[in-house]
Amino acid sequence: MDGENRVIKNGSLYAVGQQIIAIGDNLPYETADAVIDARNKIVYPGLINTHHHLYQTLTRNIPLAQDCSLFDWLLTLYEIWRHLEPEDIYLSAMVGLGELLKSGCTTSSDHFYCFPSGISTELIDEEIRAAAELGIRFYPTRGSMSLGRSNGGLPPDEVCQSEDDILRDTRRVIEQFHDPSRFSMLRIGVAPCSPFSVTRHLLKESADLARSYGVRMHTHLAETMDEEQYCLEKVGMRPLAYMEETGWTGDDVWFAHGIWFNDAEIKRLGACGCGVAHCPSSNMKLSSGTIPVRKLLQAGVKVGLGVDGSASNDASNMLWDVRMAYLLHKQLNGDSLTANETLSLATRGSARVLGWEDAIGSLEAGKAADLFMLDAAQLGFAGALFDDAALPVTVGAYQADMTIVGGRVVVENGRLAGADEERIAFRAQLAADRMAATAAKRTKLDYRAYRPANL
Template identity: 55%
Template sequence: MVQSIDAILEDSARLVNVWHDPGRFSMRQVALAPCSPFSVTGDLMRQSAALARSLGVRLHTHLAETRDEEQFTLERFGMRPLDYMESLGWLGHDVWYAHGIHFNDDELALLAQTGTGVAHCPVSNMKLSSGVCRVPELLRLGVPLGLAVDGSASNDGSNLLEELRVAYLLHRHTWGAAAPTGYDLLKAATRGSARLLGRDDLGCLAPGMAGDMFLLNLERLSLAGAQFDPMSLLGTVGFKGSVDYTIVGGRPVVQNGELTTVDEAEVTARANETVRRYLRQ
């Protein structure tokens, strides 16, 4: 940590006050998200929770991702990771954790009891050999569950549709018949993720909800027959390539597979040149 706790909290409050829009259909919201219990002091974690609740924003961090983390908190604090976070005020319907792989039975029950959520990141977990999240039990217990891609350093692709397909296969391989269905995972990626964010205006198409959707043309050879089970196909069959249309808040942002808001060729060229300069250093 290169800043003082006071400086971090002051800037966090500034960012919330300047940028957070709590209104329905908001396109700009802020959560306080200290990185992890092994990279942030307990005082900062505790005070971040208090600040977030005073400002009415949500809390997020990485937890129970690796066995090393578990060993660290046991050795440093004499507690497992979730017990440590509970001692700092990090449980409740306004909290969600990324990963949540190494929770035991009692901890899963506590998550369900308190409404604390988990963002499942299967591609990252596989790339880093972190383990497999106990998704069937999370769903059975009613723990709020979303689907996520983690960060670029641990995913590379950041493709949520790929995440859904990988999640389906990973859990079929791990849990067999107890694994979530393709439709279960679609719901986690949409309604479940909206729940983690505290958004009751997102996650499904219904009167009074935001006009958010993506559209796929199923009349293609790779999806022959899949249209007869459209709710599961993103898990069972998967979808490769760009979606045909994406609409956010009623505004088209992808049309015919291309972004409408930027010049894709220009952005790609600039990004590749940045990488070349970096690699030459």
């Protein structure tokens, strides 16, 4: 996925520390501290996830939340999320980030914005701990909700924070964790949740704070028509105009979803350098609509791929979403993507969205040794080994055979290296059961029961 879209047959890659020193065929390097035999393997640049909500991993496949539009889905799950505890955040991140690594993802952002009343405000620290243990390159964004239901917002007051607390902890997280170096394993962003869950004042203050530290900015925008109607009714303008008015456009900003931008707005996005995280599976699951990806790309908008929260996707699998993006746009006349373009969204495109294209997104000398391998000898690829670059997009793959981040093997033979997957899964399910049971006692609702939409 370099500038020439090279495909190297029977080649080698040599890395020292995190950095690729050489890549090609007939490399002169004959000895190394570690040698990986990649016979029958196809090597790809690591996939990059530009939007996620890891804490939602514990509320996947909730029957009561199936077949809902976004606002109804949120209202249902807020009742469970208000019972999150610090250990839940750690476990959900271990599960979600582990799934991502196993699906070839080497860098992931996260948008964490749910801070229930009465527990620690240092919750983003728990997912940072999980990322360090697993060895993934991590870009968490300190999210926030300040506009509770009592003041005209969507979320319950119990999962909102005061704006002073939000800004104070955002400063703490940036100062304690943000590493802007080229091969950083941890960068921090600022991310108020959405136009319907924060105030105008918090949007402006958050933008000022982010730019004072030189960190990037992220939020949801133009995801549904409900959001558009909310903005028109509450602030008298369309979502993008509201963002422009509060300082939320520029080449340091990326939005999640971007489905309902009109043509004039798309031109403005391209002109100011904004990025968009395309989340195909989530958008299909919630019937939110389909992003006009070809128009965005033609206008110069930076577009990357995201899996979105596990509760609206029910998985954290980048290989899955690469194929979903490819198939979704095939059905739209004039908006389809080639397999190469789709893979580029999840690699070079996502790197541009995160402002990290100097180090990740392609396999080139001087860039990070972030990559994954697929076993070409597996049964599911038989009869399909004609275009290696297109293989995970057109044929599809669910799991990587090996994933390497910064020169470190973190997935081997399809299993997380150095992590007990079964123990993590067991502990995470116990936490999920506890949260659902606690919510059921409070609301008198059976979250395991199916409810048709709009009833």
